[in-house]
Amino acid sequence: DIRMTQSPSSLSASVGDRVTITCRASQSIGTYLNWYQQKRGKAPELLIYATSSLQSGVPSRFSGSVSGTDFTLTISSLQAEDFATYYCQQSYSTPRTFGQGTKVEIQ
Amino acid sequence: EVQLVESGGGLVQPGGCLRLSCAGSGLTFTNYWMHWVRQVPGKGLVWVSRISVDGNITNYADSVRGRFTISRDNANNTLYLQMNTLKVEDTAVYYCSSEPKASPGRQLNYWGQGTLVTVSS
Numbered sequence: 001d002i003r004m005t006q007s008p009s010s011l012s013a014s015v016g017d018r019v020t021i022t023c024r025a026s027q028s029i030g031t032y033l034n035w036y037q038q039k040r041g042k043a044p045e046l047l048i049y050a051t052s053s054l055q056s057g058v059p060s061r062f063s064g065s066v067s068g069t070d071f072t073l074t075i076s077s078l079q080a081e082d083f084a085t086y087y088c089q090q091s092y093s094t095p096r097t098f099g100q101g102t103k104v105e106i107q
Numbered sequence: 108e109v110q111l112v113e114s115g116g117g118l119v120q121p122g123g124c125l126r127l128s129c130a131g132s133g134l135t136f137t138n139y140w141m142h143w144v145r146q147v148p149g150k151g152l153v154w155v156s157r158i159s160v161d162g163n164i165t166n167y168a169d170s171v172r173g174r175f176t177i178s179r180d181n182a183n184n185t186l187y188l189q190m191n192t193l194k195v196e197d198t199a200v201y202y203c204s205s206e207p208k209a210s211p212g213r214q215l216n217y218w219g220q221g222t223l224v225t226v227s228s
Binding site for chain 1: 142144151152153154157166167168169202206210211212213214215216218219220221
């Protein structure tokens with residue numbers, strides 16, 4: 001199984017901060033990496049697919065990139081509505097493993 | 108508006124069984140592979156199973172293989188998860204989700220609101 005190691009597990013930030021979350025795959029997965037946002041008590045929502053493509057309706061302050069097997073989700077200027085938990089997921093092979101999640105909290 | 112609505116969750120004893128349903132509307136059901144993902148309250152997301160558009164291909168997480176069966180009824184836009192020999196560790200919120208066929212990222216673009224399964228004596 002492909003292991004997805006996500007870091008940090010949590011972070012505290014202020015509105016307007018630039019936030020970076022990293023996900024490392026245990027093997028090559030090409031660009032088959034997606035990011036989801038989950039707010040408390042709600043279902044996850046797709047943010048970014050295929051490493052760097054923004055899902056329709058998602059603000060442009062969210063972006064994704066890759067270097068080798070290290071994938072990054074960046075929020076360029078954190079907004080109040082962005083406080084949530086973020087998950088990466090590889091879609092290269094089954095089982096479609098998720099990262100452990102990163103909880104973004106208000107500082 | 109696309110909606111995926113799960114139902115069938117509840118309290119069941121260890122060793123028991125349950126069938127979850129996921130009714131889709133507002134989407135062409137046969138354009139999507141379908142998945143089940145679960146989440147223990149307060150914990151992370153765990154992928155459970157997926158099924159192809161025509162139902163001929165199914166995949167499972169090791170933790171549920173042999174106990175759970177995924178299926179779909181395309182005529183009625185409904186996805187199922189038959190869960191047998193349930194264990195305490197199967198307790199979770201179960202989400203259904205859709206993956207557009209031939210999508211560039213094989214991403215899960217729509218999610219239901221989830222249904223809670225509690226396995227306890």
